[in-house]
Amino acid sequence: MRFHLPEIHRNPAGFDALAYLYAQTKELLFDDIEIDMKETHWFDADMCAAFGAILYSLEKRLNTVSLIQIPLSVKEILSKNGFLSRYGGVEIPDQWGTTISYQRFDKNDRYVARYVENEFMHRSEIPKMSPELLKKLSESISEIFVNAISHSRTRLGIFSCGQFFPTKERLDFTVADLGIGIRQNIKDCIELDLSAEKAIVWATEGNSTTRGGNVPGGLGLKLLGEFIDLNHGCIKIVSDAGYWQRENGEIFTALLNYRFPGTVVSVEINTADTSAYRLVSD
């Protein structure tokens, strides 16, 4: 089959387009799937995490995936971050060192520290950030990964990708998983049946945890939201058909037309921020 991919921005339409791709292909087995990107004139680089997760699930069902008619500018971005090399393309050098390469991790949280050290702490190319921001950034990125690993129950791994924008002084970073999603996790663990967007609200606020048992939880996404507010950044979460966004303390939720087969957490970090971070106790 051939699927026509539109522009992919990190917004509800972009997530919906990827969820639609999944909806159209989820039953396919042993098929040839061509993703026609003729109309994909824009692709937010970090969205490779969500795109890659879906393509990985297609290949898991022994479909052959190819990306065709990619506009030159998009092809360059997806080649620099190592995404296209997984689909027959070549990886080209990232001259300015502004990409955070596309990665797939197995479900082991011990890799997270090394990855964060290599990609964020020990890179000379990253924008100059205050020590406080670099610490909070590494903690927040780690929190997203560990949260995905603990809660998704995925056997397909965790996918990540990012991009620095030195002139805009911004860092975009996205982590995606193909797990059961926040809504189903809440339903399974504590028998709360919420809508997809309410489920994300539940997971990001208040004293909420699906962990059960001996280890308390439920702080990770809440702390992340607090950091993003202080940083004047933005966080977007998609899970199932729910879309949730927090920017400057304002929360926006929406229902997508199609279900994303897992959870995506995407952050935009203001790298020029010089705040000294202190978390206020409840």
Added chain:
Amino acid sequence: MPDRIKISVFGIVGSPLCVASSDGQEIYNRLNTALEANREVALSFHNVTALTSAFLNAAIGQLYGTFSEKKINSLLKVENIEQDDQDLLDRVVDNAKLYFENPERFNRVFQEVLEDEDDEV
């Protein structure tokens, strides 16, 4: 036998980034053994540069499900911790105490908040 057992978080995790809950579990296992034996423990965060709530929940938060707050306060001393990490630890401990007080209620309270929001619409 020393009066107080010293446990280095950095030494056990092997990285200044203490973020994985599985690493937190390693710390918990040691603390749990020491507290069960009524031994005083000095838990040092020397050289630790990043912490997550997931790590601290596993390492320290779950102690509150096994031991009384009084016992933890009297036997466990945290050392060489940065102020913002101490703030995070305080949040984790408050959260853990609330959770173990009544795990079911912990989640239900927020469900009620969501339902109230629905009623207001």
